[in-house]
Amino acid sequence: MKKIFTSLVLLLTIFAFSQEIKIRIVVKDFETDLPIDEVTVTALKTHQGFLTNADGEVLVNLTKASTLEFTHSSYNSMVVKSETLNKKINVVYLDAKTQQLEEVILTKDHPQDILKALVETSRDKITIPANLKMYLREFYKRNDKFVFFNDGLVNFQILGSNSKISTDILVEQNRTIGLLDEDIDDGVLGYNLNNIIENYYSFKYLDEILTRAARKEYDFQVKTYPQNEEYLILRALPLDESKGMLSDFYVLYDSKKKIIMEVSAFLSAKRIKILEEEENSKMHKLEYKNVFRTEGNMYYLANSKEVIGFYKKYKKEKRKIEVKNHMVTTNFDKKIFQYDKHNIFTDKSLINKKSTVFTEYWEFDSGLKPTADEKKIIESLVALKDSID
Known part of the structure; x- marks a missing residue:
């Protein structure tokens, strides 16, 4: 049965590859002419998803002609018909409403209570069951040097109900490149593929700021969002006197539908410095x-990014480790x-999964085109592994 599944995946991949309409696009800021990173590009007819890389580039491979929607939390959305993008390299400009200022909104309910209601509504409305076909990739650094890379095309079959989510994972293709020591393994990563979708769909990462104690540790505010009049942004920032590993949280939500559209959190440089001094x-x-x-x-996950950096002892040596993970939904059903x-x-x-490669999916079916610098990193890891083997 496994051989039948693999053969079917190969045939479907080759067929889809042969039918694709390929469009190369660079997305730029209208005012500065600079490339825009992490723009979500969605083919509205085919439910295919793509994401611009650090150079603002995206390779859109369509199964048929479609209207493309370009969205980014800091820019006005843009809709373009794929038929009009007929140049070798097409430039799409997005406009930022930088002239408008954020305004604090005074609410009768505490912003944390608003957030709790948003999480509950978002959990209820997230589409289940569903299949997310995703491209995921992971870069690993040791002491600020890239040492390993892996990526793959993965199907997340999202099952169960909104109150109890489960996922089955099916890997179509994947590759692993580089060499790892025991200081980096699947036990020290900041994510787990077998529960990552459950965590994202239940908004589990927001639990840190949903407790009663969080009101004493964070400053909560709701503000207008100049880039989209239908959105508001809820911020939860650690108070200066708060202790511990507390992140800055930003939750962008649709004020009419009462659902979360974007969640981001990070340890600020200021907080990291405090942690290093105190702990x-x-x-x-x-x-x-x-x-x-x-x-x-x-209502579904379009893309995600996680970065975790930590120090770990390995054979009496203190090593600086960093793992960066990207996931892009290339097709939703x-x-x-x-x-x-x-x-x-x-x-x-x-x-640790053995490489299984049928096509150059990272170039043509990933939804996230590697930059020139990323290609050099991957090529250097291939050369390093070949020299040792």
């Missing part, structure tokens, strides 16, 4: 970002396809 902290970086989308009655239980991936990470 000799093991962390030197911690951040994540989730972007959600709505299309009609569908409310239907669950049939599969054999033996094909379900149960490990925490693709880190």
Whole structure:
């Protein structure tokens, strides 16, 4: 059965690859002409998703002509028909409403109570069951040097109900490149593929600021969001006198639908410095970002990013470790396809999974085009591994 599943994936991948409409796009700021990172690009007819890289580049591969929507939390949305993007490299400009200022909104309810209600409504409205076909990739650093990389095309079959979510994971293709010591393994990562979607869909990462005690540790505010009149932004920032590993939280939400559209959190440089002085902290970086989308009655995760940086002793040496993970939903469907239980991936990470490559999916089917610098990093890791092997 496993061979049948693998053969089917290969045939479907090759067929889809042969039918694709390929469009190269660079997304830039209208005023500065600078590239814009992390712009979500969605093909509205096919429910395909893409994300611009650090150079503002995106390779859009469509199964058929479609209207493309460009969205970013700091810019006005843009809608473009794919047929009009017929140049070798197409430039799309987004406009930022930088002339408008944020205003604090005074609310009768405490902002934390508003956040609790948002989380509850968002959990109820998130689309389940569903299949998220995702591209995920992970870069690993040791002592500020890249040592390992892996990526893959993965199907998350989201099952259960909004109150009790479960996922089955099916890996279509994947590759692992580089060399790891025992100081980096699937037990020290800041995420686990087998519960990451459950955590995102239940907004578990917000638990830190939903407790009663959090009101004494954080300053909560609701502000207007100049880039979109229908959105508001809720901020929870640690008070200067608060102790511990507390992140800055930003929650962007639709004020009419009462659902969360974006969640981000990070340890500020100021907080990291405090931790190092007070606790000799093991962390030197911690951040994540989730972007959600709505299309009609569908509400789902569009992309995510997590970065975890920590110090760990290895053979009496203190090492600085950093792991960066990106996930992009390349296709969304409310239907669950049939599969054999033996094909379900149960490990925490693709880190130790043997490479299975049928096509150059990272170039043509990933939704997240590697930058020139990232290609050089990957090529150097390949050369390093080949020299040792």
